[in-house]
Amino acid sequence: MNLGSELEYDNLAVWFDRLTLHAMVHALVEAGVSVTWKESPEQFHLLVNTTDGRTDWCMQRLNGSYKLQLNGILLSDSRVAAVLYQFIEQAKGHAVIRIRKNDRILMKHIHYGEAVRIVEIKGAEKKVIYEKSCNVTMDQVIAALKRRDSEERIPVLRLELDYELATLYDAMIAEDLGQMKQSKERLKQLRREMLLLEA
The missing domain is CATH 1.20.58 (Methane Monooxygenase Hydroxylase; Chain G, domain 1)
Structure with missing residues (x-):
């Protein structure tokens, strides 16, 4: 999937188990991204070296799970953006992702790992490209x-x-x-x- 040249993540919330967290770190390393981490009983800090500089993804440890919450994080490193996007889907996370592509912006609303709404903004125009139908019993x-x-x-x-x-x-x-x-x-x-x- 071509994510574009610049992504901004808002209201990102993902719960990882230990195995998924290790898989994400491994995927980042496989993509050629330098990562280090610090761990304490309460937190797990994943230090990711992107082309934009170093970012600290601080995760709260709760009952063997790790909660990653990020707001307003801008990524132009396509390797890191692709891995993060993949694990938001895999771990059934939530996020609003702004994808900047030339003269337009795509807004993806992700809930439980699925895109539920995609909006394209071009200048003053706003167009809903996709909206998941509501199938409620x-x-x-x-x-x-x-x-x-x-x-x-x-x-x-x-x-x-x-x-x-x-x-x-x-x-x-x-x-x-x-x-x-x-x-x-x-x-x-x-x-x-x-x-x-x-x-």
Whole structure:
């Protein structure tokens, strides 16, 4: 795919597992891009040397996953742009990508790794080239209506976290290894949900 000479990524959010992150680093190296990284328990810094200079892609580590969030990053290095685009698709990420081509700009809205809308801007003219049709079933509509908003879910989630912490404490006092393991798994799920809601 010819991405153009200059790309700008906005509202980029991608979750990587360890294997996909390694595959992306390997793909960058294979493309001839120099990369280094620093890792801590909370963060993974991927330092990418592009033709524009060095950029730091800081990823938050959460429950064995890595969340890459970038906003307003401009790339004219086609190697890096192509690899990043490939892994946004592969990891089912989200982004708005501006592709500058001569006298026009293409705006690609990517959701869950798929282009859902492509708009061409040329001067004052704006034309929708592609828009993904909405194929929503009645079951999905009902599920969406039943789902509570995140503002309502967060207080309930906090109560669930407190309850599960109390259950874990009781299990530790009683030395109940089975319940301890079950509570820890439930706490991981609740923590991940909380982080996603508050992101």
